Amino acid sequence: MLTTGGGWQDQYGGIIPSIKLLESEPGTQKKMSVRWLPDNVFTDPLYRDNWLLYYTGVTRIAKNILADIVKGMFLNEGERLKILDEIKQHAYDTADYIQKFDYEGTCRMIARSWTLNNKLDPGTNTPDVQHIIDSIRDYTNGLKLLGAGGGGYMLISAKDSGAVKKIQEQLTSNPPNERARFVKMSVSKTGFQVSRS
Numbered sequence: 301m302l303t304t305g306g307g308w309q310d311q312y313g314g315i316i317p318s319i320k321l322l323e324s325e326p327g328t329q330k331k332m333s334v335r336w337l338p339d340n341v342f343t344d345p346l347y348r349d350n351w352l353l354y355y356t357g358v359t360r361i362a363k364n365i366l367a368d369i370v371k372g373m374f375l376n377e378g379e380r381l382k383i384l385d386e387i388k389q390h391a392y393d394t395a396d397y398i399q400k401f402d403y404e405g406t407c408r409m410i411a412r413s414w415t416l417n418n419k420l421d422p423g424t425n426t427p428d429v430q431h432i433i434d435s436i437r438d439y440t441n442g443l444k445l446l447g448a449g450g451g452g453y454m455l456i457s458a459k460d461s462g463a464v465k466k467i468q469e470q471l472t473s474n475p476p477n478e479r480a481r482f483v484k485m486s487v488s489k490t491g492f493q494v495s496r497s
Contacts (some may be wrong), residue, residue: 310447317491321395339399339487347403350458354471358428358451383420390416405443407457411442417449424449428476435470439463453483457470 312322316334319342319468322331342351390412392465425433429445432454436443440463443456458464468482475481 305326315492319393319486335395337395337398338401341398341403341406342487349461350403350464351485352456352458352467353483353485353489354432354454354456355479355481355483356429356432356445356451356454357475357477357481358426360426360448360452362451380420380473383416387413387416387420397414403457407441408444410444410457412457414442414444417444422451426450429454432471432476432480435474436467439466439470 312332316322318426319337319339321335321337322336325331341347372400373466394409394413395404397409426447429449433443436456441457441459443454445451446453446455447456458467463495471480471482
């Protein structure tokens with residue numbers, strides 16, 4: 301309905317507040333299960349400032365990336381279906397680390413998610429994005445592009461407060477383009493809201 305060429309999970313994720321694991325059945329979405337997770341690993345003062353959200357300034361059309369993935373699913377490409385199964389299990393594993401308030405484990409899951417995204421579609425990681433990653437890799441526990449990849453926003457988990465400063469200095473003094481910038485990040489307590497002025 302939104303002509304994105306793919307799923308609905310990102311839209312559900314933004315509409316429903318806080319940290320959660322969403323589950324559904326194949327086909328048209330008539331029933332959605334939401335498992336609420338604690339937000340401590342993202343909000344506790346010990347780790348809150350280690351999470352960074354960076355707009356890469358690289359634009360992409362998610363529809364093109366998703367079209368190739370969906371095509372592979374309909375053609376029953378064995379390798380691609382295997383990766384999709386890994387991604388499904390990965391969501392449960394990530395939820396377990398978040399549930400345990402395990403920052404290091406959650407960061408490893410973020411890194412693993414990026415690896416799985418790249419296995420699913422190599423177009424997820426462009427040379428421009430890889431340049432950003434290479435410039436901050438030593439200071440991170442994990443990072444990934446959000447959504448379909450190819451550009452957009454990057455979630456970064458820094459090793460510690462010193463690493464946060466180095467990441468910010470590196471990407472502020474050497475931005476990949478004029479649009480790139482850090483964006484304030486917080487866990488939404490309300491979910492998507494529409495206002496009228």
